[in-house]
Amino acid sequence: MRKYVVILFFCISYFLTFSSRGQEISFSLDSISKLPGSNYEKLGSYYTLLDGYKKSNNLTQLGFDAHQLAKWIHKEKKWDKAIEIAKIAYLARENAIPFNPELLKRSYYNYANFNRKKENYTIAIRYFRKMIEVKGSDFFNGKAYALIGECYGKIGDLYQAVEHQLQAFVDFESKKQKAYTISNHINIAVSYRNIRNRKSNQKAVSHLLTADSLIHTLEKPNLHDLYAIYNNLGLYYKEAAKDHDMAIEYFKKALEIAKKMGIDRNLGQIHYNLGISNIDSDNVIAEEHLNQSLVYSKNVGYLIPKIYMGLGISAFTKEDYNIAQEQYRKAFSYYFNIDIPDTDWLPKKEHLIHINNKATLLELFKKKIQAYLEHGKKEKDSSSHLSAIKTVMASDLLIDIIMKENLSYKSKLFWRSLISEIYILGLEACINSNNKDAAFYFMEKNKALLLTQDITKKKISIPEEVLEQEKKLENEIIKFQNQFKNSSKKQKDSLSAIILSKKSELSHYKDSLSYNYPEYFSSYTIPEMVSLSDIKLKDNQIIINYTMAEEVLGALPNAYGMVLSNTQKKVFKIENINQLTDNIYDLRKKLKKPFKTWDDIQRYKEVSHLLYNTLIPLDIRKELKNKKVTIIADHNISLIPFEALVTNIELGTYLIEESEINYAYSLSFLKENKSIARTSTQDFLGIAPVNFSNHLTTLHSSNEEIKTANIFYDGSLFTKENATKKNFIKEANKYKILHLATHADASDSIAPWIAFYDNKLIANELTTIKNNAELVILSACNTSLGKLNRGEGLMSLAREFFKSGANTVIPSLWNTNDKSTATITSDFYKSLSEGKTKSQALRIAKLNYLKSNSDADASPYYWAPLVLIGDTGTLVPKSNYNFLIYSIIIITTIILLLLFFRYRRHK
Numbered sequence: 001m002r003k004y005v006v007i008l009f010f011c012i013s014y015f016l017t018f019s020s021r022g023q024e025i026s027f028s029l030d031s032i033s034k035l036p037g038s039n040y041e042k043l044g045s046y047y048t049l050l051d052g053y054k055k056s057n058n059l060t061q062l063g064f065d066a067h068q069l070a071k072w073i074h075k076e077k078k079w080d081k082a083i084e085i086a087k088i089a090y091l092a093r094e095n096a097i098p099f100n101p102e103l104l105k106r107s108y109y110n111y112a113n114f115n116r117k118k119e120n121y122t123i124a125i126r127y128f129r130k131m132i133e134v135k136g137s138d139f140f141n142g143k144a145y146a147l148i149g150e151c152y153g154k155i156g157d158l159y160q161a162v163e164h165q166l167q168a169f170v171d172f173e174s175k176k177q178k179a180y181t182i183s184n185h186i187n188i189a190v191s192y193r194n195i196r197n198r199k200s201n202q203k204a205v206s207h208l209l210t211a212d213s214l215i216h217t218l219e220k221p222n223l224h225d226l227y228a229i230y231n232n233l234g235l236y237y238k239e240a241a242k243d244h245d246m247a248i249e250y251f252k253k254a255l256e257i258a259k260k261m262g263i264d265r266n267l268g269q270i271h272y273n274l275g276i277s278n279i280d281s282d283n284v285i286a287e288e289h290l291n292q293s294l295v296y297s298k299n300v301g302y303l304i305p306k307i308y309m310g311l312g313i314s315a316f317t318k319e320d321y322n323i324a325q326e327q328y329r330k331a332f333s334y335y336f337n338i339d340i341p342d343t344d345w346l347p348k349k350e351h352l353i354h355i356n357n358k359a360t361l362l363e364l365f366k367k368k369i370q371a372y373l374e375h376g377k378k379e380k381d382s383s384s385h386l387s388a389i390k391t392v393m394a395s396d397l398l399i400d401i402i403m404k405e406n407l408s409y410k411s412k413l414f415w416r417s418l419i420s421e422i423y424i425l426g427l428e429a430c431i432n433s434n435n436k437d438a439a440f441y442f443m444e445k446n447k448a449l450l451l452t453q454d455i456t457k458k459k460i461s462i463p464e465e466v467l468e469q470e471k472k473l474e475n476e477i478i479k480f481q482n483q484f485k486n487s488s489k490k491q492k493d494s495l496s497a498i499i500l501s502k503k504s505e506l507s508h509y510k511d512s513l514s515y516n517y518p519e520y521f522s523s524y525t526i527p528e529m530v531s532l533s534d535i536k537l538k539d540n541q542i543i544i545n546y547t548m549a550e551e552v553l554g555a556l557p558n559a560y561g562m563v564l565s566n567t568q569k570k571v572f573k574i575e576n577i578n579q580l581t582d583n584i585y586d587l588r589k590k591l592k593k594p595f596k597t598w599d600d601i602q603r604y605k606e607v608s609h610l611l612y613n614t615l616i617p618l619d620i621r622k623e624l625k626n627k628k629v630t631i632i633a634d635h636n637i638s639l640i641p642f643e644a645l646v647t648n649i650e651l652g653t654y655l656i657e658e659s660e661i662n663y664a665y666s667l668s669f670l671k672e673n674k675s676i677a678r679t680s681t682q683d684f685l686g687i688a689p690v691n692f693s694n695h696l697t698t699l700h701s702s703n704e705e706i707k708t709a710n711i712f713y714d715g716s717l718f719t720k721e722n723a724t725k726k727n728f729i730k731e732a733n734k735y736k737i738l739h740l741a742t743h744a745d746a747s748d749s750i751a752p753w754i755a756f757y758d759n760k761l762i763a764n765e766l767t768t769i770k771n772n773a774e775l776v777i778l779s780a781c782n783t784s785l786g787k788l789n790r791g792e793g794l795m796s797l798a799r800e801f802f803k804s805g806a807n808t809v810i811p812s813l814w815n816t817n818d819k820s821t822a823t824i825t826s827d828f829y830k831s832l833s834e835g836k837t838k839s840q841a842l843r844i845a846k847l848n849y850l851k852s853n854s855d856a857d858a859s860p861y862y863w864a865p866l867v868l869i870g871d872t873g874t875l876v877p878k879s880n881y882n883f884l885i886y887s888i889i890i891i892t893t894i895i896l897l898l899l900f901f902r903y904r905r906h907k
Contacts, residue, residue: 039072040081048865050088059349063092070114079118086111090127092521101136109140113308119356120153129504134750135145142171145500146184155192156358156402158409161191167496178214179222179853185211186228191194193236194359195414201240209232223261230254231270238277247277268297270305276310277731283314289313297507301359305335316367321375328368335361344387346394352401362418365395369425375431387434392426392438395419396445400526406507412450416791420446423791425548427560428469431573436562439571440532443547443562446791447634448665452527454803473506474768481764530667537566539710542627543667546579546615549790563620583611584636590812591644592686594859599651604860608646612655615640621647628660628839632667638794639785641813641867643846644860654860656846663869665793665802673807674871679738680772683878684715685735689723689742689757696755702741705779705822709739712833713877725756729769733805736774736875739825741818746779746797752786754778766800774875775838776806777826779866781815798869808838808870820862824849832875 011267032045039046046069053062066089074082083167090107093100112127128144128151152158172181185207192204210231215221226361236245236248251274258266290310297303312327325343333340355361357703369388376384376652399419403412424778475497484495537543559574574580590604615637615671616624632644643656655661664670686706691698703719710717715735718727723742732738735770743755752763778797786796793799800809827845832838 011886017399020821021076021697025064025068026061029068029616033072038076039069040076040078043073043081050433051090059092059096061903063089063096063103063107066092067103067110068111074110074114074117079114083111083118083120083531084112086114093122101134102139105131105134105137105139105454108134109144109559112144116147116151119154121155123146132503132768138171138648142168142175142177142180142184145171146187149191150187153187153194154356155405155407156415157407157411158191158195158414160408160825161190162195163496163500165191167500168510178218179225182214182222182225185214186225186232189232191233191480193239196239198240201236204240205233205236208236223257227254227257227266227270229260230257231273232323234273234277237472238273243279244281248274251277255785264296264298265300265303267294268300268303270304271296272307272310275307276313279314281308283318286314287311301334301337302360305331305357306360306363309360309367312371314369316371316374319374319378321371321378324371325368325375326849328364328371331364335364346390349397352398354447355609358398358402358417362395362398362422365398366422366425367389369395369422369429373425373428373432374641376429382433385429385435388429389426389433389438391421391427391436392442395422398843402727403449403526406510409450413789413792416449417789420549420791424547424558424560427547427571428558431571433558433901434571435567436571437532439560440545440562440569441529443545443560443632444529444666444668446547447632448669448793448799449527450792451665451799452669453525453670455676456525456527470506471511473502473509476508477502527668527672532564532569535564535667535834537564540627541565541630542620542624543630543632544616545632546574546634546637548574549885559635561615561617563618565616565623567623568620570617574614580611580614581636583607583614584639587611588639588814591641591864592861594861595856605646605649605652608644609649611640611648612645615642615645623659624655628662630872631661631663632665633663635788635790638788639813641860643687643843643867644864650651654850656843656864657850660839660843661867662872663867665799665869669802670870673802676807678772678805678806678807680734680736680774682715682735684710684713684737684739685731686710686715686717686719687723687728687742687756688717688719689755690720690758692755693758694760699741701818701822702779705741705818705825706739708822708826709737709829713737721757723757725759728756728761732771732773734772736772736878737777738771738773738775738801738806739777739779741779741821744778744797746786747796752797752800754780763795763797765846766797766804769804771801771805773801773806773813774871776809776810777811777825777866778811779816779818779821781812785813802870806870808872810838810842810866810867810868812865813862813867814865816865817862820849821866824863824866833877835874837872837874839868840866842866847849869903 026049028049029046032042032049033039035042035045050062050066050069053059053065058876066085067709070082070086070089073085086107090104090111092105093104096103108131112131114122115121115127116124125148128148132144145168149163149168152161152164165184171177172184187607188202188209189207192207208229211225212233215225215229225238230250230407231254234247234254237250238247241247242502251270255267255270255274271289271293272544275286275293278286278289290307293303293307293310297307308327312324312331315321315324315327322343329340329343329345332345335357336347336355369391372384372388372391375381376388396419398417402415407415426442427439430436430442456586480495480499480502484499487495496614518566533541543564545562545564546559547561548612559577559580561572561574563570563572586607587604590600590607595601595604613676629642633640643654643661645655647653647655647658686709687708688699688702690700690703706717706719715737715756716731718724718731728740740754744753746752753760754760754763776798786794786799788794795855796811798809801809822843824845827848828841831841831844836844846863850858853862
């Protein structure tokens with residue numbers, strides 16, 4: 001009987017609600033909520049109500065009631081149902097008449113926020129963005145930007161996280177929302193700290209100190225925020241400043257606040273941090289804190305694997321490697337929430353695809369590899385080195401999955417930097433186990449993967465109009481980014497919002513096309529790596545591949561090299577990295593100016609010969625003579641012109657006099673880049689502004705430089721006022737050879753550039769300029785230099801030209817002398833036009849210069865800055881090629897006619 005009374009009551013209430021078209025939650029919804037039981041248990045009644053609104057097209061009331069119901073269900077922690085009902089709310093409000101932008105924004109916000117809590121971060125980001133894009137209300141825009149930043153941080157896109165968190169400040173500060181501002185300072189500090197470089201650490205501590213200052217202006221500071229400030233300051237002093245005492249001081253402050261709050265999660269976290277901080281100084285205290293952390297963290301899923309990893313690190317410092325591996329096993333077990341039977345277990349691809357806290361897992365892999373390596377050395381156990389290599393392979397699989405995700409380019413560079421440390425550890429295992437195949441794979445994977453990935457995309461068949469729209473949106477973003485770099489703070493606030501809006505527009509565009517072109521827009525394929533068995537070298541070819549990383553665990557690691565020829569494959573270790581680094585720095589100083597005295601020459605010979613002995617193993621030096629040598633450099637080694645190394649200190653012989661030298665980013669990149677179809681129809685485009693409108697010095701010989709080239713290769717010359725940025729962009733994709741005789745600076749910390757008569761072309765603009773060049777010559781300053789990124793190499797202008805389509809680039813390693821450069825490039829084009837390969841032609845030109853000059857004029861400063869990167873093949877002029885074709889046709893015709901007449905005569 002009671003059941004029917006309830007239904008009758010509900011029907012009357014629904015009728016009243018429908019008739020009145022109420023503008024708040026309905027009487028019916030309120031009545032159902034007051035019935036016994038949880039809201040989740042009464043969902044049947046709620047859905048009947050909502051269905052009634054749909055049938056009567058009462059979208060306004062549907063929006064109100066569904067919005068409120070989603071909040072109630074969310075409060076009961078029924079996440080999936082809350083998300084489902086929040087979707088009903090926003091769909092109703094999208095179509096409700098009259099349209100209310102603020103109500104729609106509220107529903108978008110809840111839908112996004114519920115997905116965030118369910119760890120559906122990509123969906124959350126999309127709907128926070130949709131909320132921001134709704135015009136007519138600025139409700140919660142700052143909060144949305146802040147939460148987008150948090151979501152990006154969770155998926156490992158730290159640079160996008162920072163970008164959105166910075167934009168949140170604009171909204172919070174304009175509305176004087178001090179509490180939100182403090183919280184955002186803390187969150188952006190976490191993002192900066194996780195980026196892990198010196199500059200980001202400085203920004204992290206700056207934001208934390210600002211938060212600390214602001215929070216003490218409040219009458220009643222929020223304890224959660226105060227705890228977070230002290231905890232993160234402790235982490236800064238532990239990880240970045242390496243100040244143990246300050247770290248402990250801040251952690252103890254955080255501990256006192258955590259005790260006041262009485263929240264297990266915070267107590268577990270702070271005991272963990274105190275434990276990790278004490279490992280190097282006192283294992284007993286460290287393990288006490290870590291075990292205390294375990295007690296508090298029974299329901300804190302993300303922290304338990306880190307605690308067991310900490311216990312493993314403690315065992316490692318005591319050289320208890322088996323115990324360390326047992327702790328790492330427990331960490332894996334809790335991380336993946338599965339029972340793991342033995343310490344050699346490693347995750348497979350299916351385990352790695354949908355995981356969070358990827359940085360923690362990568363750190364766990366690294367610690368496990370280090371334990372294997374040390375155990376292998378201590379016990380002389382080859383199986384430990386094999387296990388280390390297998391663990392590196394598992395780490396590599398994780399990074400491949402991350403590289404396929406839609407992360408910003410800077411964040412991908414961050415992840416490449418982290419895996420670079422692991423590849424270096426893998427090479428140590430390969431040396432100890434003589435595993436050449438794995439060593440070669442790690443070396444290849446540690447170089448130019450993102451560049452190779454970009455090149456691979458060019459081979460995917462996409463309609464031209466689709467690419468043009470993508471290019472248009474990218475160009476708009478680049479334009480505003482370049483404006484942002486030189487703007488005032490007020491201008492930056494508005495520009496940053498525009499940039500984020502344009503990025504969102506580009507993201508929506510890619511999402512809309514991802515179904516039809518999944519390979520191009522949905523994910524990035526990982527390029528296929530060349531394997532050691534794929535390499536077939538001729539008798540006159542040798543490859544030397546180097547790998548080197550920055551500091552690992554506060555110490556400089558070993559560097560490694562691998563020599564490949566048709567007779568041997570050898571991995572070698574380069575010792576004394578501090579000395580190597582000092583010698584490279586010394587060599588660079590001596591290369592940047594010509595010799596002035598006999599003493600200059602002798603000192604150059606000494607440091608150059610030292611580097612030759614360090615980088616070229618003794619047993620292959622004789623083998624290099626009269627060979628074509630491909631150098632695949634890494635890190636600081638990329639700054640060395642190998643052809644200018646002195647092989648015989650008494651005779652002063654340069655390596656170029658014995659060998660033909662060329663360079664490659666990696667063999668996998670070389671193979672992928674060669675396979676691109678280049679369709680340029682004209683031979684040569686020369687650019688020489690000579691004079692510049694932006695006060696750069698005049699390059700008097702640059703005009704003659706490109707005119708001489710034009711003797712051997714037909715084409716177009718843009719000089720002086722015709723050598724504009726616009727003309728270059730318009731014409732670049734028509735020519736096989738692009739020769740830019742101008743100023744450039746790839747080491748500009750704000751924006752690397754190339755100068756034209758009227759303006760500078762910023763490096764990021766090159767990525768949207770398509771070229772079909774077989775050869776690009778950058779006879780400008782420092783075009784092979786740039787910011788060094790571990791795992792990728794130098795971010796040079798040369799690299800940007802490869803990214804935009806070039807097959808070979810000849811850049812410079814320091815400021816070029818325009819007169820000597822003009823001489824060398826003239827000889828280069830002459831030999832190239834005669835059918836010599838690119839690397840042969842450049843060697844001949846440099847040797848000719850050396851033969852024609854002596855003493856100071858023969859300094860490497862003049863002849864060694866230009867280096868050849870990429871394809872080394874021939875590039876004959878079109879006129880020569882046509883002449884050859886016509887000659888063949890004529891000769892063939894004559895032979896056929898002679899045979900025909902001979903046949904007639906015999907007949």
